[in-house]
Amino acid sequence: MKRENPEIVVTHCLAHRVELSFKDAIKSSKLYDKTITLLLGLYYLYRRGPKQKKALKRAFSALNMTKILPTRVGGTRWMPHMLRAINVIIKGYRGFKAHLESASHENPKTEGLAKILTDVAVVTFMLNLKEIISPLNRLSLILQKQNLTLYNGHAQIKATTEVLKICKPKYSNRLIDGALTWGSVFETFRDGLDNIKLVIDALLSLPPTSVNNETTFSRTKLSKGKRRGHLKTDTLKDLIQVEIETANVEQFNPKLDDDCYQPRRRLQYR
Secondary structure, X not given: OOOOOOOOOOOOOHHHHHHHHHHHHHOOOHHHHHHHHXXXXXXXXXXXXXXXXXXXXXXXXXXXXXXXOOOOOOOOOHHHHHHHHHHHHHXXXXXXXXXXXXXXOOOHHHHHHHHHHOOHHHHHHHHHHHHHHHHHHHHHHHHOOOOOOHHHHHHHHHHHHHHHHHOOOOOOOOOOOOOOOHHHHHHHOOOOOHXXXXXXXXXXXXXXXXXXXXXXXXXXXXXXXXOOOOOOHHHHHHHHHHHHHOOOHHHOOOOXXXXXXXXXXXXXXX
């Protein structure tokens, strides 16, 4: 493709690069391996064992704690999944510990998980890992936004790098957090600066992430499942286009200009 179209600019999804960078930086840590073993072990222990799940709930009730179950580690949004799984273990630590220790006498698997969970080094590592993943998680979610520009992505990565250095995530920048967009800048300077506008427009055309492309497959699977297996191709195409092109529910504002949300037809009710 590059040979036939030399003007092509090749980019690598920034969200993927953050995930790969984190994995490369921490893959040699034995404590990290133990932490992953613990998180995965607890998730599958209670997911596949109704008996273990009931015993865990009884342990939480005895300690007057809110019942909580381990969550999955991994998936398409790996960093947010990791942070959520660690938060669950920290929040319900006493309940998990009580159940594993009581069940360890009759189940070798729970005995092994109990040893890892009560390992001071593993617990300390998990707490430190949470502090590291928190800013990376925010960065990952920002890099998955549809309206992200290459500049905003680069600025967010630089800001997160500084946050990790000083461990004080207190950064705010109007261009970085999206409060100021290039569209509003162009509206302010309508006359003149035509050459600069062309340059900025060219830069904005470079996609910083491919998350939107990949999530299209997930949206398709959610829209056309077993219960909607006979959905027509044109209908499915319209549903996916609405999901991709329109704003999120949180950002929807019916008071905006009517041109933004003009229905194709109006339904008459009697």
